[in-house]
Amino acid sequence: MRVLIVGGGVMGTAIGCELAGPGLEVTVLERSIPGAEASTAAAGMLAPQLEAQAPGPMLELSMRSRGLYPAWVKALTADSGVEVGYLESGALQLAFTEAQAHELEATVAWQQAAGLRASFLVGDEARALEPNLSTELVAAALFPDDHQVDPRRLMQALTGAAARRGVRFHSGAVRGLLETQGAVTGVALEGGALTAELTIIAAGAWSSLLPGVGVDAAHLKPARGQMVELSLPAPPLKHVLKSGLGYVVPRADGHCICGTTVELVGFDKRVTAEGLASVLGAATRLCPALEDATVVSTWAGLRPWTEDGLPLLGRGPKPGLLVASGHYRNGILLAPITARLLGQLVRGDRPTVDLTPFSPGRFTSR
Ligand SMILES: Cc1cc2nc3c(=O)[nH]c(=O)nc-3n(C[C@H](O)[C@H](O)[C@H](O)COP(=O)(O)OP(=O)(O)OC[C@H]3O[C@@H](n4cnc5c(N)ncnc54)[C@H](O)[C@@H]3O)c2cc1C
Known part of the structure; x- marks a missing residue:
């Protein structure tokens, strides 16, 4: 069976890794380079407890994914040779x-x-x-039990492991879906088309823009996050720190990833003076030792925001279409469980998590 995955971020690549194997011919379609968007902009907190407001399906999904992480990254490192900076920091x-x-x-x-x-x-x-x-x-x-991973290294490991497991990467922008008798049968690309029995939408904040996906763009849209990387000669902290102002994620080498803003400003990835002031103000308030740190780099990324804060996981509005998007602030954390659940759907197995709260149909556009 041929499977096309639209989007080569952490979701598309993790799903590709999961599906690769006998009987499935898997292609990831990416218009830029894998991981170019939110997935390498992330801080890499694996922190369901830090994020949770209350018990519920999101906490359960996140806890399941956190539990999968140690074995998942071990297998990715074994297949890719890339160490992903998984750190049990608390x-x-x-x-x-x-x-x-x-x-x-x-x-x-x-x-x-x-x-x-x-x-x-x-x-x-x-x-x-x-x-x-x-x-x-x-x-x-x-x-x-809340930890961290380095998302840039994770993306390198994922793409390496996916290629090793037989996933193909195809460079190109998907323009829309192909349909035959009411079922999705592939994608239209800039210079042609590719057919498949199954198409999976994992295009992050852009997922609702693809004609035929059926997700209302008012309910799934980009939320900008601005970030600053600082460095000190030695790590000033062991734990990930968070407050209502922002967060600091200390890497083992003395670098600290500081975040962030949440801005619904469309597809605008600019780093602004106001954003930087807010991120640096928060970081130095949490840990004053960072006042003397060197600024290594700044960037912004676009999270796939959803109106109810839950991802979209499951069948799309037409046969042949699956959706894995809208992971908002937790896509790095949720990658292993998303890949596992999509694998179960593709193989026709019963998902081991009740997907009802995450149904893409709740945001269906006309
Ligand atoms: C500043 C920031 C900090 C974050 N921190 C954390 C954190 O600490 N922990 C955590 O768990 N999560 C974090 N997140 C969230 C996490 O990064 C996202 O939820 C996750 O990366 C989403 O992955 P994705 O693959 O769905 O999207 P993306 O990484 O955005 O990938 C989507 C891909 O689809 C491609 N694409 C889009 N349209 C098309 C098309 N038409 N044709 C072909 N390709 C297309 C894009 O080029 C892109 O590469 C953070 C996000 C940001 C921005």
């Missing part, structure tokens, strides 16, 4: 006011009740763990 959510501290206490309580590891620390306890934390800190929540 994460701290920081509170700078009493009101925020009360919110953190409530978060820790519901997560513990849900069986997750989390603990509440007063400011001095948090600073004993991380001496470079701000002295203004009132409290913190520790999530010891």
Whole structure:
């Protein structure tokens, strides 16, 4: 069976890796280079507990994916020879006011009740763990099982492993879907067409722009995130730090990835003065030692935002079409579970996660 995957970001490439094997001829179609968009702009936090507002299908999906990560990256490294910077760093959510501290206490309580590891620390306890934390800190929540990966290296490993497993990469922009008797039978490209039994849309923030996909562009659109990479001679932190202001992801080599903004400004990837001021202001408030860091680089990426914050996973509006998009702020985290679920759908197996909340049909355009 021939399968076409539109988009060579973390989703398309991870799905390609999952599907590659006997009986399936898999092609990833990418108009730029694999990973050129959101997937290499990401910080790489694997942090369902840091992100979760409440129990629910998103937390369950994210926890499943986090659980898959160690074995998944091990297999990718074995197949590609690329080490992906998977680091079991743990994460701290920081509170700078009493009101925020009360919110953190409530978060820790519901997560513990849900069986997750989390603990509440007063400011001095948090600073004993991380001496470079701000002295203004009132409290913190520790999530010891939230970790990180380096998304750029992950993309290198994914493309290497996919190629090794027999996935083909085809360079070109998809213009629309081919249809025969109401079923999707491939894609129209700039200079021709490719046919397939199954087509999977994994085009990130651009997924709703493809004619025939049937997802309303008001419900799936780009959300810009601006980022700054800093470096110090030695790592100033061990844990990922986050607060309502922003976050800092410390890599093992002393570099820190600092984020971010969330801006619904269309397909505009500019880095702005206001964005940088906000990201750097947050980073240095969380960890004042970063004031002396060197600015290595700045960039912005476009997350695939959805109106309800849930991804689109499952069958499209027509036979022959599947969708894996809208992973918003958690696509790096959700790549292994997305690949596994799409693999189950393609092979005709029952998905091991209830996909009802993630149905692409909830955003169907006319
Ligand atoms: C600043 C920032 C920080 C983030 N931090 C984190 C984080 O810490 N943890 C986390 O889990 N997630 C994070 N994310 C989210 C994560 O990066 C995304 O959810 C994920 O990368 C989405 O992957 P994707 O493959 O769907 O999209 P993309 O990576 O955007 O890939 C889509 C691909 O489709 C291609 N394409 C589009 N249209 C066409 C077409 N018509 N024809 C051919 N090709 C096409 C594009 O060129 C692109 O390469 C962050 C995102 C940003 C921007």
